[in-house]
Amino acid sequence: MLLVVEQLLNGLQFGITLFLMSAGLTLVFGIMQVINLAHGSFYMIGAYVGATVTVYTGSFLLGIAAALPASAVCGMVVEIIVLRKLYNREHLDQVLATFGLIMFFNELTRIIWGRQPLFMDVPPWLSGNIELLPGLFYPTYRLAVIGVGILVALVLWLIFSRTRIGMQIRAGASNRDMIGALGVNIKLLYTLVFGMGTALAGLAGVMAGPILAVESGMGESILILTFVVIVIGGIGSIRGAVAGALLVGLVDTMGRAFLPALFRFLFDSATADSAAASLSSMAIYILMAAILVWKPKGLFPAHS
Amino acid sequence: MKKIGLTLLLLFTIVQLSTAATLKIGMVTTLSTKAGYLGEDIRDGFALAIEQGAGTLGGIPVELMVEDDGRKPEKGKQIAERFIKKEKAHILTGIVFSNVAMAVVPKVVRQNVVYLSTNAAPSKLAGKGCNPNYFSVSYQNDNLDEVVGQYVTEAGHKTAYLIAPNYPAGKDHLAGFKRFYTGKIVGEVYTKLGQSDYAAEIAALRAAKPEAVFFFLPGGMGINFLKQYAQAGLSKEIPVYGPAFSFDERILKAVGPAALGVKNGSQWTHDLDNAANVEFVKAYQEKYGRMPTLYAAQGYDTARLIGSALKAVKGNIEDLDAFKAELKKADFASVRGNFSFGVNQHPVQDVYIREVIETENGGYTNKTVKKVFSNHIDAYAAECKM
Numbered sequence: 001m002l003l004v005v006e007q008l009l010n011g012l013q014f015g016i017t018l019f020l021m022s023a024g025l026t027l028v029f030g031i032m033q034v035i036n037l038a039h040g041s042f043y044m045i046g047a048y049v050g051a052t053v054t055v056y057t058g059s060f061l062l063g064i065a066a067a068l069p070a071s072a073v074c075g076m077v078v079e080i081i082v083l084r085k086l087y088n089r090e091h092l093d094q095v096l097a098t099f100g101l102i103m104f105f106n107e108l109t110r111i112i113w114g115r116q117p118l119f120m121d122v123p124p125w126l127s128g129n130i131e132l133l134p135g136l137f138y139p140t141y142r143l144a145v146i147g148v149g150i151l152v153a154l155v156l157w158l159i160f161s162r163t164r165i166g167m168q169i170r171a172g173a174s175n176r177d178m179i180g181a182l183g184v185n186i187k188l189l190y191t192l193v194f195g196m197g198t199a200l201a202g203l204a205g206v207m208a209g210p211i212l213a214v215e216s217g218m219g220e221s222i223l224i225l226t227f228v229v230i231v232i233g234g235i236g237s238i239r240g241a242v243a244g245a246l247l248v249g250l251v252d253t254m255g256r257a258f259l260p261a262l263f264r265f266l267f268d269s270a271t272a273d274s275a276a277a278s279l280s281s282m283a284i285y286i287l288m289a290a291i292l293v294w295k296p297k298g299l300f301p302a303h304s
Numbered sequence: 305m306k307k308i309g310l311t312l313l314l315l316f317t318i319v320q321l322s323t324a325a326t327l328k329i330g331m332v333t334t335l336s337t338k339a340g341y342l343g344e345d346i347r348d349g350f351a352l353a354i355e356q357g358a359g360t361l362g363g364i365p366v367e368l369m370v371e372d373d374g375r376k377p378e379k380g381k382q383i384a385e386r387f388i389k390k391e392k393a394h395i396l397t398g399i400v401f402s403n404v405a406m407a408v409v410p411k412v413v414r415q416n417v418v419y420l421s422t423n424a425a426p427s428k429l430a431g432k433g434c435n436p437n438y439f440s441v442s443y444q445n446d447n448l449d450e451v452v453g454q455y456v457t458e459a460g461h462k463t464a465y466l467i468a469p470n471y472p473a474g475k476d477h478l479a480g481f482k483r484f485y486t487g488k489i490v491g492e493v494y495t496k497l498g499q500s501d502y503a504a505e506i507a508a509l510r511a512a513k514p515e516a517v518f519f520f521l522p523g524g525m526g527i528n529f530l531k532q533y534a535q536a537g538l539s540k541e542i543p544v545y546g547p548a549f550s551f552d553e554r555i556l557k558a559v560g561p562a563a564l565g566v567k568n569g570s571q572w573t574h575d576l577d578n579a580a581n582v583e584f585v586k587a588y589q590e591k592y593g594r595m596p597t598l599y600a601a602q603g604y605d606t607a608r609l610i611g612s613a614l615k616a617v618k619g620n621i622e623d624l625d626a627f628k629a630e631l632k633k634a635d636f637a638s639v640r641g642n643f644s645f646g647v648n649q650h651p652v653q654d655v656y657i658r659e660v661i662e663t664e665n666g667g668y669t670n671k672t673v674k675k676v677f678s679n680h681i682d683a684y685a686a687e688c689k690m
Binding site for chain 1: 336337338340344491492494495496498499500504507508511524527535536537555558560561
């Protein structure tokens with residue numbers, strides 16, 4: 001039973017990292033209609049800058065403080081130099097250009113930081129485990145990640161529902177021609193939204209730094225899952241990103257955790273291991289397919 | 305006067321050209337992608353040996369051509385083809401990954417070209433698929449798992465839990481461990497290739513309460529696993545073991561204290577006490593400013609093996625059979641000390657268990673703990689009919 005609770009927490013924590021990534025991507029996709037494959041690169045930039053500053057200054061908080069503006073500025077520069085040229089082009093052109101950006105950023109980190117993966121440790125004040133229930137120990141750092149994710153979701157909700165800029169962004173997501181006609185500086189809005197999205201990706205990156213290897217190309221492994229999340233949640237919808245990320249995080253983790261044991265009841269162990277391994281890596285795609293059959297536009301479509 | 309000058313100049317150029325007819329060695333390796341540092345170390349180790357010979361290997365001037373395969377079998381094939389057809393190279397080397405090797409090696413060795421492996425040595429090329437033109441200077445893939453299997457058995461751990469990525473090499477490496485482990489296997493988990501978060505697997509592992517954990521997770525996957533394993537507080541409770549691939553000096557730098565004390569299997573460590581190794585470790589650190597890894601040692605050994613054979617045939621590799629016969633003698637001072645080739649032209653060598661320790665300047669490295677196998681022969685040698 002404790003194991004189930006622990007795995008639920010693991011799923012929640014994974015889902016929250018995915019949410020930070022997909023919140024930015026879904027806005028960019030939903031408002032600007034741009035497929036941005038390079039979103040993972042900003043995750044990587046956040047992790048690299050965060051790791052470097054943390055090691056240099058010895059403070060994890062300074063690392064976060066440096067990673068956020070770094071990935072936001074990189075994002076806005078990319079938007080101005082590259083993406084502005086692509087808004088009126090086909091999706092294929094956007095995919096090609098942003099795929100090129102992935103290679104550019106991977107090579108750039110290799111030039112600046114070398115091929116050696118960077119080291120980043122959990123800060124001392126977040127290391128160790130907390131006993132949540134008798135017998136259930138959970139790493140403090142992962143709890144902190146969950147906390148930060150919930151905080152970010154709240155802040156985003158406040159921005160979108162309570163501020164003028166949030167209103168404009170929502171309006172942009174449902175009808176961007178109209179909001180332009182109403183006199184909103186759509187160019188500036190796009191740049192801001194893009195910067196906000198990449199800053200969130202950078203935050204996800206720097207928070208993943210102590211758990212994962214900070215290495216060139218680390219963004220690609222999470223990028224595919226991020227796309228699954230926004231397709232499940234509905235493109236352009238923050239609510240959808242929350243729901244999609246939690247669903248994907250939980251389904252993926254629970255699949256990996258309990259399918260092998262479940263299959264061992266049914267088959268002999270060798271067959272069970274390989275079947276469970278294959279099925280658990282497919283689980284989220286099966287989930288995506290099922291949801292798309294039921295709701296072709298995702299759970300919470302922005303343009304309904 | 306002018307004419308004589310011109311003639312002299314012409315003669316001089318001809319002499320220059322003929323001495324400059326160097327022997328070309330083609331290196332297909334992985335320099336880009338996350339795994340790029342593996343190829344970088346192999347290349348640097350190899351280049352160090354050439355530099356020590358002042359541009360020669362065994363006194364024969366050589367030119368090393370290096371190309372990046374990007375970890376893609378297709379690309380590796382194209383590069384090898386170009387080295388052979390266009391550059392007329394008779395010696396190829398350098399591949400890091402087994403899937404690239406499987407695409408390149410069988411095709412290359414059919415074309416009167418010698419291939420020497422600096423790393424990847426899949427079972428298929430060691431057993432029935434062995435070939436007189438193929439030499440593995442590194443190991444046979446399973447060796448580093450077999451040694452851990454033997455050691456974990458000797459250490460008296462009665463139950464073990466195994467983790468590897470769900471792809472052919474993952475299953476091979478676990479099979480290598482199981483070949484020598486006699487205890488009970490309480491869990492055998494195959495994870496997604498390239499997976500970054502292992503929280504679910506670690507929680508399941510904790511619930512299974514094994515006495516030892518064995519994992520094969522190369523590259524970033526291993527960094528992630530080790531860090532998360534330590535963060536879950538398990539490294540103090542259940543000892544973890546693995547092959548050297550997750551414990552080279554460059555990975556250790558990224559894992560940090562989480563790897564301290566972990567025992568791993570390898571055929572080489574920087575502290576092996578033989579003259580060739582002492583000289584290699586010192587020269588490598590002086591030239592590149594970092595600790596050599598086992599990949600660098602494999603690159604260096606390969607270059608020096610080629611040097612020994614080139615010297616014996618005086619640089620004439622038109623007679624490829626004579627060259628191969630010299631290669632097979634392995635008449636060179638390996639940084640591993642004991643080294644010879646078995647019937648399938650894979651190493652017969654000692655394999656060790658080493659432990660991750662902290663260095664004086666705050667870095668991390670390995671120290672040799674125990675020689676587990678002496679003159680170890682791989683499991684596939686008997687299937688090789690040459």
